[in-house]
Amino acid sequence: MVPDPVLTPAGLEPAFDLQAYYPALVYAGVVFALAGATLFATHLPILKPWKPTRVKTMPYESGVDPIGSSRMQFDVKFYLIAILFLVFDVELLFLYPWAVIAYADGGDPTWRAAFGPLVFVEILIFLATLGIAYVYAWRKGVFQWR
Amino acid sequence: MTPLSNQAFVDHLTASVQFVLPEVALVGVACLLFLVAALRCSRPLAMVVALLGVVGAGVIAALVPEPVGRFEPSLAPIDPTGAASFVRWLALVAAAVYVLLGWADTRTDTPAEYHACLLVAAAGVSLVGRANDLVSLFLALEMLSIPTYVLLYLPSRTRAGQESAMKYFLLSVLSSAVLLFGFSYLYGLAGSTNLHVVVSSLAAAAPHKDLDPAVSPLAAVAMVLVIAGLGFRVAAVPFHFYAPDVYEGGPTGVVAQLAFLPKVAGFVALARLLGVMSAHGGGLPYDTAHTLIPLTLWVVAVVTMSFGNLLALLQDNLKRLFAYSGIAHGGYMLIGVLVACTAPPASADQSGSDALLFYLLAYGLMTVGAFAVLAHLSGPDRHVETVDDLAGLGKTNPLAAAALAVCLFSLIGLPLTAGFVGKLQLFLAAFQVPTDTKMKSLFQVLTVIAVVNAAVSAVYYLRILGVLYLRAPFKPAQPTRTSPQLVAAVACAAATLVLGVYPQPFAEQTRKAAPVVAAR
Numbered sequence: 017m018v019p020d021p022v023l024t025p026a027g028l029e030p031a032f033d034l035q036a037y038y039p040a041l042v043y044a045g046v047v048f049a050l051a052g053a054t055l056f057a058t059h060l061p062i063l064k065p066w067k068p069t070r071v072k073t074m075p076y077e078s079g080v081d082p083i084g085s086s087r088m089q090f091d092v093k094f095y096l097i098a099i100l101f102l103v104f105d106v107e108l109l110f111l112y113p114w115a116v117i118a119y120a121d122g123g124d125p126t127w128r129a130a131f132g133p134l135v136f137v138e139i140l141i142f143l144a145t146l147g148i149a150y151v152y153a154w155r156k157g158v159f160q161w162r
Numbered sequence: 163m164t165p166l167s168n169q170a171f172v173d174h175l176t177a178s179v180q181f182v183l184p185e186v187a188l189v190g191v192a193c194l195l196f197l198v199a200a201l202r203c204s205r206p207l208a209m210v211v212a213l214l215g216v217v218g219a220g221v222i223a224a225l226v227p228e229p230v231g232r233f234e235p236s237l238a239p240i241d242p243t244g245a246a247s248f249v250r251w252l253a254l255v256a257a258a259v260y261v262l263l264g265w266a267d268t269r270t271d272t273p274a275e276y277h278a279c280l281l282v283a284a285a286g287v288s289l290v291g292r293a294n295d296l297v298s299l300f301l302a303l304e305m306l307s308i309p310t311y312v313l314l315y316l317p318s319r320t321r322a323g324q325e326s327a328m329k330y331f332l333l334s335v336l337s338s339a340v341l342l343f344g345f346s347y348l349y350g351l352a353g354s355t356n357l358h359v360v361v362s363s364l365a366a367a368a369p370h371k372d373l374d375p376a377v378s379p380l381a382a383v384a385m386v387l388v389i390a391g392l393g394f395r396v397a398a399v400p401f402h403f404y405a406p407d408v409y410e411g412g413p414t415g416v417v418a419q420l421a422f423l424p425k426v427a428g429f430v431a432l433a434r435l436l437g438v439m440s441a442h443g444g445g446l447p448y449d450t451a452h453t454l455i456p457l458t459l460w461v462v463a464v465v466t467m468s469f470g471n472l473l474a475l476l477q478d479n480l481k482r483l484f485a486y487s488g489i490a491h492g493g494y495m496l497i498g499v500l501v502a503c504t505a506p507p508a509s510a511d512q513s514g515s516d517a518l519l520f521y522l523l524a525y526g527l528m529t530v531g532a533f534a535v536l537a538h539l540s541g542p543d544r545h546v547e548t549v550d551d552l553a554g555l556g557k558t559n560p561l562a563a564a565a566l567a568v569c570l571f572s573l574i575g576l577p578l579t580a581g582f583v584g585k586l587q588l589f590l591a592a593f594q595v596p597t598d599t600k601m602k603s604l605f606q607v608l609t610v611i612a613v614v615n616a617a618v619s620a621v622y623y624l625r626i627l628g629v630l631y632l633r634a635p636f637k638p639a640q641p642t643r644t645s646p647q648l649v650a651a652v653a654c655a656a657a658t659l660v661l662g663v664y665p666q667p668f669a670e671q672t673r674k675a676a677p678v679v680a681a682r
Contacts, residue, residue, distance in 0.1 A: 130172040134179070148193050155200035 249291025341391025467493025554635025
C-alpha cells in the first residue's frame with residue numbers, strides 16, 4: 017500500500033515509504049559481501065603469493081612513511097596543482113547537472129523556452145571565467161614543475 | 163504544480179538578469195584585469211582600467227531602469243527594490259575611492275590583481291543589497307570575503323601582514339560556517355530559501371509562539387546564529403577580537419576597505435534577514451512582542467559600543483585605535499538595526515533603517531577619509547604607525563591634517579559634520595520608540611548609554627587632534643607630493659562636511675531606500 021502524497025512547500029511530494037529504499041539495503045549487502053570476499057581471498061594461499069620486503073610490509077606501500085614527525089614540509093606546487101585540479105573538477109560537477117537538466121526529454125517546455133538560451137550563455141560565461149583563470153595560472157608559471 | 167512552471171516565477175527569473183548588469187560589468191572588468199595581469203601590467207594602467215570599470219558600472223546602473231512602483235513580493239533571487247539601489251551606489255562610490263587609495267598599496271608587482279579583487283569585492287557588496295534569497299545572499303557575502311583574503315596578502319609580504327591575512331581568513335571562514343548553520347535553520351523553518359517567504363512565514367508564526375513551542379526556539383536559535391555569523395562581519399563584540407590585529411598588520415588601503423565594506427554588507431544582510439529594508443516587508447518576525455531577540459541585539463549593541471570606546475582609549479597605534487573606533491561605531495549602527503527590526507515605527511518620519519543607512523554612509527566617509535590620510539602619509543620610507551607619528555602634521559602637511567581633522571570631528575559627532583546628523587537620527591529613532599512594549603524603556607536607556615559613549619569617544623579623537631595641531635613635529639617637514647590618496651581623503655572630508663551641512667537630499671534617499679514596514 018502506497019501512502020498518500022504530502023504537500024510540502026516545494027510542491028506535492030510522495031510520502032516517506034521505507035520500501036522505496038530497498039536499493040540502499042541491497043547496496044549495503046554488496047559492500048559487506050565484497051569486503052568479506054576480499055578478506056577471505058587475501059588469506060587463500062593460491063591467490064596470495066607471499067614475498068615480503070621491507071617496503072611491502074609497510075601499512076601504505078607506496079605512500080608516505082607512517083612513522084615519524086607529521087610536520088614535514090610539502091612543496092607549495094603540490095597545493096597549486098591540487099587547487100587547480102579542484103577548480104576544474106568542480107567545473108565538471110557544474111556541467112553535468114546543466115547538461116542533464118537543460119536538454120533532457122520530459123522537461124518543462126515553459127522552463128526550457130524561457131531559460132534554455134539564457135542558461136546556455138551563462139554556462140559559456142562560466143567556462144570563459146575558468147578559461148581566464150587557466151590562462152592566468154599558465155602565464156604565472158603554475159604548470160612549470162620546478 | 164511545481165513552482166517552476168509558474169509563468170510569473172519564470173518572468174521574475176529572466177528579468178532579474180538586467181538588475182545585476184553593473185555587477186556583471188564590474189566582474190567582467192576584474193576578469194580583464196586578471197588577463198592583463200597575466201601579461202605585464204603597470205600601476206597606472208591597472209588603476210585607470212579599474213576606475214573606468216567602476217565608472218562604466220555606474221553608467222550602466224544609471225541607464226538600466228529599476229522598477230519603482232513594483233511592490234508585490236518577488237520570488238526571484240534578485241530583488242532590485244528597497245535598499246538595493248542605495249547600497250549599489252554606496253558600493254560603487256566606495257570602489258572608486260578605494261581604487262584611488264590602492265595607489266599606496268600597489269607598489270608591488272601585482273597592481274592588476276589588487277584592483278581586480280577590489281572590483282569583485284565591490285560587486286559583492288552591491289549584490290548583498292539586492293539578494294533576495296538565502297543562497298544569493300550567502301554568495302554575495304562570499305564575493306566580498308574571498309577577494310579580501312587575497313587583498314590582505316597581496317601588498318604586504320611582511321610577517322604582520324601574513325598574520326593578519328591568515329587571521330582574517332580563518333575567522334571569516336568560521337563566521338561563514340556559523341552563518342550557513344543559521345541559514346539552514348531558517349530554510350528548515352520556512353521551507354524556502356526566498357527571503358520574503360522566510361521572513362513572512364516566521365512573522366506569521368510569531369503570534370502563535372507562545373502556543374507552539376516547537377517554532378519559537380528554533381527561530382530564535384536561527385537568528386542567534388545569524389547574528390553571530392554577521393557579527394564577525396560588522397566586528398560586533400564578542401566577535402570583534404580579530405579586528406585590531408588584522409587592521410594593524412594589513413595594508414592601509416585594504417584596511418580602509420575592511421573597515422567599511424563588510425559593515426555595509428553585514429548590516430544590510432542582517433536587516434534583510436530581520437525583515438526590513440525591502441519594499442515589501444513580510445512583517446517583523448522578531449518584534450518587541452517577545453524580548454529574546456530584541457534583548458540579544460540590545461546587549462550586543464551596548465557591549466559593542468562600550469568595549470570599542472573603552473579599549474580605543476588605551477591604544478597608541480593609529481590603526482588599532484581606528485579598529486576599536488570602528489567597533490564602537492558598529493555598536494551605534496546596531497541601534498539602528500535593533501530599532502528598525504524590532505519596533506514598528508509609529509510614523510514614516512523616523513525609522514531605524516533609514517537612520518542606519520545614513521549612518522553607514524557617514525561612517526564610510528569619515529573612516530575611509532581618515533585611513534586615506536594615513537595611506538597618504540605612509541610611504542616606502544616613512545611609516546605612520548602611532549599617534550605620535552602625526553605630531554605637528556598641521557604645520558608640515560596642512561591639507562592632509564585638515565582632512566583628518568574634519569574626519570575626526572565627524573567621528574566625534576560635532577555639529578556641521580555627517581557624524582552629527584547620523585548620530586542624531588540614530589539616537590532619535592531609538593528614543594522615540596514607544597515604551598508600552600515588553601522592552602519597556604530599554605530603548606531610552608540605550609540612547610543614554612550611546613550618548614555617554616559618544617562623549618567618551620571624544621577623548622581619544624581629541625587626543626589625535628591635539629597631536630596634529632598643538633605638538634611640534636619630531637622630524638623636519640617632509641614635503642609629500644599630491645597623491646591619489648590625498649585626493650580621496652580630501653573628497654571624503656568635503657563630502658563629510660556637505661553631508662553635515664545639507665543632509666536633506668541624502669536623508670530623502672535613505673528614506674526612499676528603507677520603506678517603513680507596516681506594523682503587524
